[in-house]
Amino acid sequence: xxxxxxHDVGKSRLLEMVSIRGATGPLIGLLxxxxxxxxxxxxxxxxxxxxxxxxxxxxxxIMAVGxxxxxxxxxxxxxxxxxxxxxxxxxxxxxxxxxxxxAIAIGGALLASAVAxxxxxxxxxxxxxxxxxxTLAMMSIARGVANMITNGSQIIGFPAWFNMGAIIRYGGFxxxxxxxxxxxxxxxxxxxxxxxxGRSLYAIGGxxxxxxxxxxxxxxxxxLVYVASAVLSGLGGILLAAxxxxxxxxxGVAYELDAIAAVVxxxxxxxxxxGGVVGTIVGVLIIGVLRNGLNLIGVSPFxxxxxxxxxxxxxxxxxxxxxxx
Amino acid sequence: MxxxxxxxxxxxxxxxxxxxxxxxxxxxxxDIHAGEVVALLGENGAGKSTLSNIISGTVLPSAGTMTxxxxxxxxxxxxxxxxxxxxxxxxxxxxxxxxxxxxxxxxGRYPMKHGRVDRREMESRAHRGLERLGLDxxxxxxxxxxxxxxxxxxxxxxxxxxNAKLLILDEPTxxxxxxxxxxxxKQIERLKSEGVGxxxxxxxxxxxxxxxxxxxxxxxxxxxxEFDTADLPVRTIVEAMVGRSMEQMFPPLAxxxxxxxxxxxxxxxxxxxxxxxxxxxxxxxxFGIAGxxxxxxxxxxxxxxxxxxxxxxSVKLNGRDIxxxxxxxxxxxxxxxxxxxxxxxxxxxxxxxxxxxAYSNFESVARAGxxxxxxxxxxxxxxIRKFGVKxxxxxxxxxxxxxxxxxxxxxKWLARNPRVVLLDEPTRGIDVGARSSIYEIIHALAADGVAxxxxxxxxxxxxxxxxxxxxxxxxxxxxxxxxxxxxDVSVMELATA
Numbered sequence: 001x002x003x004x005x006x007h008d009v010g011k012s013r014l015l016e017m018v019s020i021r022g023a024t025g026p027l028i029g030l031l032x033x034x035x036x037x038x039x040x041x042x043x044x045x046x047x048x049x050x051x052x053x054x055x056x057x058x059x060x061x062i063m064a065v066g067x068x069x070x071x072x073x074x075x076x077x078x079x080x081x082x083x084x085x086x087x088x089x090x091x092x093x094x095x096x097x098x099x100x101x102x103a104i105a106i107g108g109a110l111l112a113s114a115v116a117x118x119x120x121x122x123x124x125x126x127x128x129x130x131x132x133x134x135t136l137a138m139m140s141i142a143r144g145v146a147n148m149i150t151n152g153s154q155i156i157g158f159p160a161w162f163n164m165g166a167i168i169r170y171g172g173f174x175x176x177x178x179x180x181x182x183x184x185x186x187x188x189x190x191x192x193x194x195x196x197x198g199r200s201l202y203a204i205g206g207x208x209x210x211x212x213x214x215x216x217x218x219x220x221x222x223x224l225v226y227v228a229s230a231v232l233s234g235l236g237g238i239l240l241a242a243x244x245x246x247x248x249x250x251x252g253v254a255y256e257l258d259a260i261a262a263v264v265x266x267x268x269x270x271x272x273x274x275g276g277v278v279g280t281i282v283g284v285l286i287i288g289v290l291r292n293g294l295n296l297i298g299v300s301p302f303x304x305x306x307x308x309x310x311x312x313x314x315x316x317x318x319x320x321x322x323x324x325x
Numbered sequence: 326m327x328x329x330x331x332x333x334x335x336x337x338x339x340x341x342x343x344x345x346x347x348x349x350x351x352x353x354x355x356d357i358h359a360g361e362v363v364a365l366l367g368e369n370g371a372g373k374s375t376l377s378n379i380i381s382g383t384v385l386p387s388a389g390t391m392t393x394x395x396x397x398x399x400x401x402x403x404x405x406x407x408x409x410x411x412x413x414x415x416x417x418x419x420x421x422x423x424x425x426x427x428x429x430x431x432x433g434r435y436p437m438k439h440g441r442v443d444r445r446e447m448e449s450r451a452h453r454g455l456e457r458l459g460l461d462x463x464x465x466x467x468x469x470x471x472x473x474x475x476x477x478x479x480x481x482x483x484x485x486x487x488n489a490k491l492l493i494l495d496e497p498t499x500x501x502x503x504x505x506x507x508x509x510x511k512q513i514e515r516l517k518s519e520g521v522g523x524x525x526x527x528x529x530x531x532x533x534x535x536x537x538x539x540x541x542x543x544x545x546x547x548x549x550x551e552f553d554t555a556d557l558p559v560r561t562i563v564e565a566m567v568g569r570s571m572e573q574m575f576p577p578l579a580x581x582x583x584x585x586x587x588x589x590x591x592x593x594x595x596x597x598x599x600x601x602x603x604x605x606x607x608x609x610x611x612f613g614i615a616g617x618x619x620x621x622x623x624x625x626x627x628x629x630x631x632x633x634x635x636x637x638x639s640v641k642l643n644g645r646d647i648x649x650x651x652x653x654x655x656x657x658x659x660x661x662x663x664x665x666x667x668x669x670x671x672x673x674x675x676x677x678x679x680x681x682x683a684y685s686n687f688e689s690v691a692r693a694g695x696x697x698x699x700x701x702x703x704x705x706x707x708x709i710r711k712f713g714v715k716x717x718x719x720x721x722x723x724x725x726x727x728x729x730x731x732x733x734x735x736x737k738w739l740a741r742n743p744r745v746v747l748l749d750e751p752t753r754g755i756d757v758g759a760r761s762s763i764y765e766i767i768h769a770l771a772a773d774g775v776a777x778x779x780x781x782x783x784x785x786x787x788x789x790x791x792x793x794x795x796x797x798x799x800x801x802x803x804x805x806x807x808x809x810x811x812x813d814v815s816v817m818e819l820a821t822a
Contacts, residue, residue, distance in 0.1 A: 193696075193698075194695050194696050194698070195694055195695060195696065196687045196691050196694050196696060197694070198696075199680070199683065199684070199687075199696055200684070202676065202680070203673065203676075203680075203684045206673035206675055206676050207669070207670075207673045207674075209669065209670050210669075210670055210671065210672065210673050210684075211673075211684065212632070212651075212652055213630075213632055213652050213662060213664060213670055213671075214652070214656075214684045214685040214737075215652055215653040215656040215657075215685055216653070216684065217651070217653055273673065273675055273676070274675065
């Protein structure tokens with residue numbers, strides 16, 4: 001009995017590392033989608049196209065990780081698109097207009113994002129403003145500040161190596177931006193699964209009162225989660241700046257909806273407490289593959305929007321039905 | 326009962342009610358006449374609410390018959406009861422704060438004219454209803470901001486505009502002050518003289534003596550006694566309420582140490598739910614807290630555990646002031662709470678037992694902040710086995726019985742070796758078997774030198790497990806009884822003081 005148990009433990013630990021817990025449905029959907037697109041088009045199934053998809057999902061992927069944290073504790077963050085724009089503009093201003101080194105500009109951009117997240121978090125915890133309202137306000141404020149920096153115009157003129165980070169494929173496949181995304185995915189997955197702080201998020205989302213009575217500092221954790229979401233959005237903004245080689249304050253409009261969609265498709269419950277980053281990665285891939293594939297088939301962007309909307313409904317409906325039975 | 330020759334407006338004959346296999350009402354007979362106030366008394370869980378819910382159509386009886394004004398009466402829902410003329414005023418007021426008084430009175434049955442709400446008619450009828458109760462407020466005023474007493478009277482006015490001939494008042498004075506209570510009683514006298522029958526549920530025995538004409542006492546779903554007058558000594562009423570049965574469920578008590586572990590002084594809540602509470606608990610002592618619902622017991626233990634803020638006072642642990650600001654603070658000092666509402670405060674139902682236990686024991690399942698998931702399961706299995714929980718760590722909390730869930734809540738704390746354990750209603754909703762094993766856990770804790778505080782509405786339980794008992798009434802500490810002077814009557818007297 002004990003022997004088998006030990007054996008089980010060793011095996012299950014390995015399995016657990018790669019397990020996708022509750023995201024099997026979305027994963028099956030993703031695989032079916034890939035099979036369909038491979039048959040329907042000549043160009044989908046290629047290494048090159050796969051790398052393209054990875055490039056296309058970097059910004060959404062990183063934002064969706066932050067959104068996963070927020071939704072796990074039962075919150076919502078509508079400000080991520082605006083915070084992304086704010087981060088981009090601070091980066092452009094510090095590096096190009098003020099002529100500071102890129103390292104300082106990146107630090108400043110992330111700091112500005114962190115401040116936006118901290119304000120949202122404090123509004124939610126200390127002033128008990130609903131997350132929806134607090135981050136809706138921050139969505140407007142951050143967008144406004146982003147516009148104020150250059151009075152609405154774009155900034156160009158980053159150093160040449162910055163843009164190259166998004167173009168050069170090191171080792172034939174890995175751009176700097178994709179590498180950053182993969183690091184974020186790995187760290188976030190490990191954090192949520194194996195760190196005290198990560199497990200506490202599940203407790204808070206499951207029932208904040210139980211979590212508080214269990215000795216978890218719910219208020220502090222909540223603020224930090226909104227800071228994390230904002231910093232990841234800011235990081236997304238920096239990667240977007242690298243890809244575009246320019247920054248403009250109108251970037252990232254409606255990105256929050258894509259991020260929420262990816263999280264929800266990935267099986268994280270909007271009421272909090274269940275889900276995880278692996279599911280979100282699958283959700284991001286579904287959105288990325290769908291956009292890429294529909295473009296290859298030549299579906300109009302308008303119809304694409306309809307299809308993506310339907311996928312969201314389908315994913316959530318399947319999960320709900322599965323849970324009920 | 327019918328000695329004066331009047332026939333009752335409502336008669337109940339042999340009313341039974343079962344939930345599944347458990348019968349909670351065992352054949353109740355009762356008569357209510359026009360123009361009299363019948364007090365319905367009993368401890369928490371005696372069946373008063375179930376009975377009044379049956380009369381008001383909220384709950385259907387399993388067996389038995391009712392007669393209302395000479396005709397057979399079997400309301401299928403509150404609507405039918407209201408249409409027949411039976412109104413119930415619940416303890417929690419059910420008014421809509423953002424609507425006017427008139428709208429609240431007529432919500433769902435607005436007087437209409439030309440397909441629109443006839444506001445003038447509505448307001449004048451509401452005004453007449455308020456006048457009948459001697460209330461001088463405009464029916465256009467919003468309910469928000471009115472005193473609790475006024476809101477209570479508006480509920481009554483609402484019932485009266487429905488031509489209620491019988492009113493059931495469930496703890497109408499629970500939230501009222503002395504003056505407000507007087508006002509309410511004046512209106513009740515007035516309704517009586519108009520021939521309205523009233524069923525009055527309350528825990529405040531002094532009030533009952535003032536207002537009631539007759540008293541019906543219930544215990545464990547039986548009608549145990551009926552008094553044709555309310556002019557009785559409180560002791561007589563209390564004895565009827567508590568009965569005399571002590572099962573041999575409780576293990577014998579050990580003598581606690583002399584050393585004081587916990588000292589609570591001048592403890593008051595900001596909202597006045599409890600004021601100026603003082604007591605101390607010794608090492609290995611089981612300290613009971615008794616009182617009626619709303620006496621402030623839950624609020625008191627929550628504040629000691631740091632879950633709610635306080636206005637003044639201090640908590641000392643072994644002589645050191647550690648008044649906690651948060652549950653985290655209290656836990657760090659070894660004070661843990663097993664809360665009243667298991668499902669909302671004790672466990673996360675959707676998560677596994679192992680996870681639930683891990684949330685309050687991170688330092689035992691993690692190394693340098695990294696959770697070892699095999700350790701989470703082992704730790705849970707170890708601890709639930711210790712307390713005889715049937716089940717395994719990976720099961721969801723929602724898949725377990727109430728008794729096992731409660732043991733999980735206790736287990737998650739005991740793994741930390743606490744110095745003070747606060748248990749709020751530890752056996753509520755738990756069957757007898759699991760109950761005695763929870764008593765055993767409590768005694769084992771005391772034997773290990775833990776200071777244990779048990780809050781309970783179950784008199785038998787609090788008398789059976791405690792070395793000493795603190796009794797509270799309406800937020801005040803009315804006395805601390807030693808085990809040899811504590812009995813059902815002495816506790817109830819303090820609890821209704």
